[in-house]
Amino acid sequence: MQHAFAPSASHPQPQQRQFNPYSENGGTILAIAGANFSVIAGDTRQSEGYSIQTRYAPKVFRLTDKAVLATNGFAADGNMFVKKVRQRLEWYRHAHAKDMSLRAIARLIQTMLYARRFFPYYVYNILGGIEEDGSGAVYSFDPVGSYEREACRAAGAAQSLVQPFLDNQIYFKNQTPAPGTSHPAHLPLNHVLSLVIDSFTSATERHIEVGDGLEMYVVLAKGTPLQGLDAIQGITEMTATDDGERMFIIRRNLKRD
Amino acid sequence: MDHFPLNWGRPRNDAVDSYSTYPITQRPNHAPKDAFSAGIQHTQQPIVTGTSVLAIKFKDGIMMAADNLASYGSLARFRDIQRLHAVGEHTVLGAGGDMSDFQYIQSILDELMIDEFAAGDGHALGPAEVHNYLSELMYARRSKMNPLWNAMLVGGFKDGQRFLAYVDMLGTTYSASTLATGYGAHIAQPLLRRAVEGREDTLDEEEARKIIEQSMKVLFYRDARSLDKYQIATITAAGVHISDSLQIETSWSFAEGLRGYGAQTQ
Amino acid sequence: MTSIGTGYDLSASTYSPDGRIFQVEYANKAVENSGTAIGLKVKDGVVLAVEKLVHSKLLVPGANRRIQTVDRHIGLATAGLPADGRTVASRARDEAANFRDVYRSPPTLKTVADRLGHFVQMYTLYSSVRPFGISTILGAVDKDGPALYVIEPSGVFFGYHGAAVGKGRQLAKTELEKLKLSELTAREAVIEAARIIYLVHEDAKEKEFELEMSWIGPETNNQHVAVPQDLFNEAEAKAREALVSGLE
Numbered sequence: 001m002q003h004a005f006a007p008s009a010s011h012p013q014p015q016q017r018q019f020n021p022y023s024e025n026g027g028t029i030l031a032i033a034g035a036n037f038s039v040i041a042g043d044t045r046q047s048e049g050y051s052i053q054t055r056y057a058p059k060v061f062r063l064t065d066k067a068v069l070a071t072n073g074f075a076a077d078g079n080m081f082v083k084k085v086r087q088r089l090e091w092y093r094h095a096h097a098k099d100m101s102l103r104a105i106a107r108l109i110q111t112m113l114y115a116r117r118f119f120p121y122y123v124y125n126i127l128g129g130i131e132e133d134g135s136g137a138v139y140s141f142d143p144v145g146s147y148e149r150e151a152c153r154a155a156g157a158a159q160s161l162v163q164p165f166l167d168n169q170i171y172f173k174n175q176t177p178a179p180g181t182s183h184p185a186h187l188p189l190n191h192v193l194s195l196v197i198d199s200f201t202s203a204t205e206r207h208i209e210v211g212d213g214l215e216m217y218v219v220l221a222k223g224t225p226l227q228g229l230d231a232i233q234g235i236t237e238m239t240a241t242d243d244g245e246r247m248f249i250i251r252r253n254l255k256r257d
Numbered sequence: 258m259d260h261f262p263l264n265w266g267r268p269r270n271d272a273v274d275s276y277s278t279y280p281i282t283q284r285p286n287h288a289p290k291d292a293f294s295a296g297i298q299h300t301q302q303p304i305v306t307g308t309s310v311l312a313i314k315f316k317d318g319i320m321m322a323a324d325n326l327a328s329y330g331s332l333a334r335f336r337d338i339q340r341l342h343a344v345g346e347h348t349v350l351g352a353g354g355d356m357s358d359f360q361y362i363q364s365i366l367d368e369l370m371i372d373e374f375a376a377g378d379g380h381a382l383g384p385a386e387v388h389n390y391l392s393e394l395m396y397a398r399r400s401k402m403n404p405l406w407n408a409m410l411v412g413g414f415k416d417g418q419r420f421l422a423y424v425d426m427l428g429t430t431y432s433a434s435t436l437a438t439g440y441g442a443h444i445a446q447p448l449l450r451r452a453v454e455g456r457e458d459t460l461d462e463e464e465a466r467k468i469i470e471q472s473m474k475v476l477f478y479r480d481a482r483s484l485d486k487y488q489i490a491t492i493t494a495a496g497v498h499i500s501d502s503l504q505i506e507t508s509w510s511f512a513e514g515l516r517g518y519g520a521q522t523q
Numbered sequence: 524m525t526s527i528g529t530g531y532d533l534s535a536s537t538y539s540p541d542g543r544i545f546q547v548e549y550a551n552k553a554v555e556n557s558g559t560a561i562g563l564k565v566k567d568g569v570v571l572a573v574e575k576l577v578h579s580k581l582l583v584p585g586a587n588r589r590i591q592t593v594d595r596h597i598g599l600a601t602a603g604l605p606a607d608g609r610t611v612a613s614r615a616r617d618e619a620a621n622f623r624d625v626y627r628s629p630p631t632l633k634t635v636a637d638r639l640g641h642f643v644q645m646y647t648l649y650s651s652v653r654p655f656g657i658s659t660i661l662g663a664v665d666k667d668g669p670a671l672y673v674i675e676p677s678g679v680f681f682g683y684h685g686a687a688v689g690k691g692r693q694l695a696k697t698e699l700e701k702l703k704l705s706e707l708t709a710r711e712a713v714i715e716a717a718r719i720i721y722l723v724h725e726d727a728k729e730k731e732f733e734l735e736m737s738w739i740g741p742e743t744n745n746q747h748v749a750v751p752q753d754l755f756n757e758a759e760a761k762a763r764e765a766l767v768s769g770l771e
Contacts, residue, residue, distance in 0.1 A: 019301055021399050023427050046431050051442055053423070054431040076396055076428035119400070364627070368620055375592040375616055377749070 022074050022122045023048055026209030027059060028156035029070035030199055031128040032170060033136035035186040036221040040068040040128035040138075041196050042156075043204070043254060044213035046075055055212035055256065062238055063089055064099040066245040067129035068217045069109075072156035073143065074122035081121045085109060099243070102129045106139040106147060113145035120144050124155040130245050134221040136186075151186075158203035158210050165202070169195055189218070189227045197252065204254045214252040219245060303355035303406040305329050307340045308482045309441030310351035311472055312410045312421055313449055314434040314457040315465035318493035319412035319421050321349055322469045324477070325502055326484035327356045333484065341490045343497045345370050347415040348384040349490040350391075353439045354407035354426065362405060365394070384413025384420035384492075388430070396428025408438035414492045437472075440480045445472040462491065470505075477505050534650040546654055547647050550603075550676035553656030557602040558732060559691035559723050560589065562660040563699065563716055564671035564684050568709030568740025569662035570750075571600040572716035574691065574724050577731045590737045590749075594619040596629060596663050598737050598747035602689035603657030603676075611659055611674075614642050632663035632670035636680050644678025658688035664745045691723025698722060709740030713750055717758035718765050734759060 029042040046057035060070045061082050069085065071078035088108060092100045100108070106127055113121060125141040140153040152170045154162035167173040172183040187195075196216055204211040218229065222244030229235060229248060238247045305327050312321040323340035326333055340359070342350045344366050352359040369390065373382055382390075388411040398405050408425040422432040434457045435449035452468045453460065460468075469489060477483045485505035491498050512518045526532040532545030539545060558574040573589045590600045591612040599615060601608030618638040622630035639659065646654045659674040673688060674680040685699035698719045707715065717734060724732055736750040736758070750758070 019402060019404060021402060021404075021427065023429060025429070048429075051446075053429075054433040056433070057431050074427075074429075076392075076399075076430065079430065080396055080428070364624070368623065371595060371620065371623075372616070374595055374746075377588075377592050 023076070024073065024122075025053070025075040025078075026157045027072055028154065028158040028162060028200070028203055028207070028210050029059060029072045029124075029126055030152075030154045030162060030166075030196060031068075031070060031126045031138040031140075032152040032166070032187075032192050032196065033128065033138040033150070034189060034192055036130075036134060036136055036224045037189055037192075038068070038128040038130060038136040038138060038219045039189075039192050039196055039216060040070050040126065040219070041200065041214060041216040042070050042072070043200060043210050044215060045209065045211050045254075047209050050208075052212075058215060060215050060217055061086075062217065062247060063105065064129075065239055065241045065243055065247055066099065066219060067102050067105050067127065068219060068247070070126045070128070070155075072124045072126075077121040078123045081112070081123055081125075084112065088112070099241070101132050102127070102137055102139075103131060105129075106149070109139075109141060110145040110147050113141060113143065117144050126153050126155055128217070129219050130221045136219070136221065154199070158207040161203050161206055162199045165199060166195070189229070193218075193232075193250070200252075200254060211254045212256050214254050216250040216252070218248040218250065220247075221245060303358075305334060305356045306482070307338065307353045307356055307359070308480055309437055309439040309445065309476055310340065310353050310408075310410050311437045311441050311445050311449065311469060311476075312351065312412050312435070313453045313460075313465060313468060314419050314421055315453075315460040315462060316458055317462060318414040318419055318491060319349070320462070320465045320469055321351045321410060321412045321490040321492075322473055322487055323351045323353070324473070324484040324487035326482070326486070328482050331481070336484060336486065337502075339488065339499075341488050341499050342366075343490075343499060344387050345373075345382055346496050347381065347492065348387045348411060348413035348420075349492050349497055349499065350387070350409055350411055351438075351490070352407050352409040354409075355405070358405040358407050359409075362391070362394070362407065362409075366390075381415075383415035384411055384422075385415075387411055387413070388420070388422045388424060392424045392428055392430045395424055395426060399427050410436050410438060412490070412492050414494060417494070440482070441472075441476055444479050445476055448472050448475065462493075470503075474505050474507065477507065535647050535652065535654055536650040544647060544677075547677050550654040550656045551658075554603040554658045554676065554688060555690065557604075557657075557689045558589075559687060559689040559695055559720060560600040560602040560658075560660055561688075561695050561699070561716060561719055562600060562662050562671050562673075562683070562686040563702075563704060563707070563712045564662070564669045565704050565707040565709055565712045565740075567669070568664055568712070568738060568743075568745075569598070569669050569671055570709060570712040570716045570736065570738045571598055571660060571662050572720050573600050573602075573735040574689070574720045575733045575735050576729060577733055580731070584733065588735065590735050592737075592747050593635065593661070594623075594629060594663075595746050596665060596739060597632060597635060598662050598739060600660045600662075600735075600737075601657045602660075603655070607655045607657045608659070611639065611643070611655060611657060615639055615661075618642075629665065631665040631667060632661055632672060633682075635663075636661050636672040636674060636682075640674055640678050640680040642678075643674055643676065647677060660686050660688060662739060663747070664739045669739075687719075691725070694723045695719050709738050710742065710754065713738055713754055714758045714761055717755075717762040721759075721762035721766050722769070734762075 026047040027043050031040040042060040044056045046053045063069050120143045127139040131137045138150050139147055141147040152166045177183050200214050235248050235250050307327055310323040325337055327335035327338040342363050344350050404426040406426050411422050413420045423436050424430050435453045437446040473487050477485050486502050489500045526545040531539035535546040558576040560573045563570045571590050575589055593599050593615040619630050643655050646652050654676045661672045663670050671683050672680050673686045684704045687695035738750050739747045
């Protein structure tokens with residue numbers, strides 16, 4: 001039986017086409033926390049549908065010397081959100097003459113996201129950096145501000161490809177340790193970096209929205225040795241203050257097809 | 258009586274009160290009305306539209322092109338419309354999408370540039386500033402669910418730096434050495450990338466012009482909302498130059514052999 | 524001052540029995556105490572010049588400009604209270620922008636002067652405000668060619684070939700009358716303007732002054748801009764020369 005209110009060809013319903021204020025710009029982001037460091041990474045492709053808009057649009061941003069924010073989803077919202085977070089951090093600096101702590105930034109981000117609960121920033125955020133106690137930390141958020149601290153998180157187009165890989169390699173899910181041994185709680189920096197690079201080369205192979213370039217931010221806690229970071233080709237130090245934490249960026253090419 | 262002179266200080270609105278007939282104490286209220294109760298209509302679709310805009314970087318600056326057509330649906334309504342607009346001495350703005358929205362944006366930018374000129378402080382807005390201003394404008398309007406229905410390219414040259422970036426009705430922005438809006442993003446962009454990527458610093462103006470001309474020709478063959486009359490803007494250290502209208506030379510004789518074209522015998 | 528003590532000068536909204544508004548007349552006194560400002564409308568353009576009295580050596584050169592830009596093709600010079608000058612200039616810019624907004628074309632100077640005249644006049648009507656203590660010289664090259672207007676504190680405005688307001692206006696007017704304004708080019712007018720400002724400046728009585736000059740003409744693409752440094756230096760040097768030879 002036809003529903004009484006179903007539109008029919010002879011009596012067409014008035015059509016309402018609504019302007020859609022959102023878009024989806026592809027790409028993937030990822031962050032992993034170590035014992036005394038944190039790595040935050042993202043690819044640099046920006047796309048819409050099947051079109052690559054640009055091969056270089058950063059979506060990982062330095063906030064302070066100990067905090068890095070990666071955004072993924074609707075690029076216009078992401079850029080505007082980062083702009084507003086940075087503005088709040090600047091006001092904090094003017095008021096308190098110091099940088100905001102990582103956990104405070106995390107709460108600030110949740111407040112700012114939830115303030116737009118009924119017209120959300122269509123953005124998945126991952127915040128990485130160093131806590132006040134010197135530990136590496138990763139916070140992940142949903143678009144309306146739910147958040148938690150984790151050891152690792154992937155988000156974006158290739159989240160479903162990367163996150164299971166990280167679960168296996170970082171949390172050792174579905175792995176049993178050799179008799180008499182146990183899985184390490186934290187991995188060393190060089191190991192984490194190769195996991196990140198492998199994650200993105202794999203995602204690039206299998207996901208059309210991932211590729212072109214890779215940007216990896218490394219944040220080291222106070223007094224942490226470089227652990228061979230200085231030997232990495234194409235690494236640039238971005239540390240701006242003498243608070244003790246150090247920040248680096250590593251760039252890599254990804255396949256462009 | 259309103260005893261606050263600053264409240265009198267609103268410029269007269271000639272559209273409402275052309276002879277200043279209202280006593281200053283009861284001026285008409287031009288304050289924005291509440292969007293909900295006033296039931297204001299917002300743009301839900303573009304009406305008179307322009308199609309693609311193309312732009313590339315070359316050795317000495319930026320080259321941009323757009324045709325002279327403004328369509329009303331599939332009707333080629335206005336055939337002598339300028340879609341490239343100079344903003345000051347260093348910047349060109351090219352737009353596709355709704356042409357009334359674009360002309361409105363032009364007037365906003367013109368006023369902005371006059372304000373900057375009147376400041377007389379020795380600073381001039383460059384392409385980066387104009388692009389950022391536009392992206393904030395477009396994003397603010399989309400956030401009010403009242404977008405300006407355009408996709409635009411901003412190209413410029415200032416202080417020895419080239420600048421080329423995109424902004425659209427959602428406030429989305431990006432930058433690359435070749436850019437194209439609308440249909441051009443699908444048809445011309447791959448051609449532009451093949452011709453330009455990696456050669457941004459060696460292409461001279463003549464080569465750049467060839468690339469642009471070729472791409473505009475392909476677009477005219479393939480895009481049913483395009484016109485064979487277009488303009489090219491070049492922005493270099495010497496400033497902005499927007500050409501007179503140019504004609505695309507085409508040949509359609511090949512089409513005679515195609516089924517569905519021209520008089521069909523069977 | 525016959526007005527003092529009568530009670531008729533306390534408010535701009537009160538006439539005296541013989542039909543005068545003393546507050547407006549006092550506003551004119553504020554103008555008369557100010558450094559001279561002149562405007563020359565010539566064959567192909569307009570030149571504005573101001574004798575800006577510098578009341579302290581601590582001031583940064585170029586501070587407190589008294590020539591301001593209203594629109595690309597319109598400039599304005601004021602004599603009187605500098606802060607009032609800024610208010611009027613700001614209003615002038617709003618009116619010019621409003622005209623462009625409505626008519627999508629650059630305003631003629633007459634329109635802007637008309638609207639500014641209305642604005643200034645409003646401040647002569649109410650007891651809650653004081654009239655503007657400035658006279659404004661407006662200059663432009665618009666679609667009808669060069670134009671020059673002066674708005675007084677009463678709100679009245681007239682068009683001129685040459686205008687002078689402020690302290691040295693009498694002497695300046697005499698000098699302006701000697702010139703064949705309609706035959707000068709803007710470039711020549713700059714030289715004359717500098718000479719007149721230097722001439723009317725009373726060296727003995729007054730403190731230091733700074734010459735401020737702007738022009739609109741074919742050499743500026745009909746835009747209102749400051750006189751370029753080389754021409755400015757030339758004009759200033761010639762003005763000093765004329766002063767010295769005039770004394771002999």
